[in-house]
Amino acid sequence: MRFASLGSGSHGNATLVEAGATRLMIDCGFSCKETEKRLQQLEVAPDSIDAILVTHEHSDHISGVARYSRRYGTPVWMTPGTEAVHQGGEVAELNLFNSHRSFRIGDMDIQPFPVPHDAREPCQFVFSDGQHRLGLLTDTGSITRHMVEALEGVDALILEFNHDPGMLADGPYPPGLKARVGGDFGHLSNRQAADLLGRLDLGRLKLLVAAHLSEKNNHPDLAREHVERALGGQPADIHIADQLVGVPWKNLL
Ligand SMILES: [Zn+2]
Ligand SMILES: [Zn+2]
Known part of the structure; x- marks a missing residue:
């Protein structure tokens, strides 16, 4: 099993997850052209993606989905809530999933879980090939017991x-947006993310990617400090997924 990030942040998110003969793209928040360019850097042919899974309807996750799906005939999976409000137009093939129930695509088991975020029916995922598990969690304003259970032992x-x-409070965002980002249905602070790590059994953790960093209200060094402190002596590789280049392929061994 392996994964890569095409880029992550408030201007666009997309993640590749691969197991056996199955290759998934989670979200496509870049234009079709930009996605193709980034896939090429990862040596992935655009028509080789078996499905696109959508976490929620915010544009940094969904803006490229429908066009990409139509261009390459890629099936799309999303929750009924996301489907009800997304504005991207027709997709090549639409599949709905229940955000409380695991499902399978090819060689991959997918466990979705709901997250508190200001979208209609947002969720995030745990992927498994039967041997290894990869958790993906961005776009949540708070930590729930349910997500702790889902991510246990990844x-x-x-x-x-x-x-x-502190940077959010002193930064350039208007007051309403500051309240949204920092609120219970916004985004995780460095401290909240580190607290989540403190609540998880990390005995198997080999790779940690810090993602969806705000370019205005965070700094990679600050995020890394929080990760390192939270992981303590855990011998895990740490990466920061940024907006421009994401993270190259990483294998789960
Ligand atoms: Zn987002
Ligand atoms: Zn969002």
């Missing part, structure tokens, strides 16, 4: 480290 985790509360 081998790799892509986790939101969105903002530093």
Whole structure:
């Protein structure tokens, strides 16, 4: 099993997850052209993606989905709530899933779980090939017991480290947006993400990717500090997924 990030942040998110003969793209928040360019850097042919899974309807996750799906005939999976409000137009093939129930695509088991975020029916995922598990959690304003249970014992985790509360408070965002980002249905601060790590059994964790960092309200060094402190002596590789280049392929061994 392996994964890569095409880029992560408030201007666009997309993640590749691969197991056996199955290759999934989670979200497509870049234009079709930009996605093709980034896939090429990862040596992935655009028509080789078996399905696109959508976490929620915010444009940094969905803006490229429908066009990409139509261009390459890629099936799309989303919750009924996301389907009800997304504005991207027709997709090549639409599949709805229940955000409380696991499902399978090809060689991959997918466990969705709902998250508190200001979208209609947002969710995030745990992927498994039967041997290894990869957790993906961004775009959540708070930590729930349910997500702690879902992420328990993962081998790799892509986790939101969105903002530093001090930088958010002193930063350029208007007051309403500051309240939204820092609220219970907004995004995880460095501290909240580190607290989540403190609540998880990390015995199997080998890879941690800090993702969805705010370019205005966070700094990679701050996020990394929080990750390192939270992981303590855990011998895990740490990566920061940024907006421009994401993270190259990482294998779960
Ligand atoms: Zn987002
Ligand atoms: Zn969002």
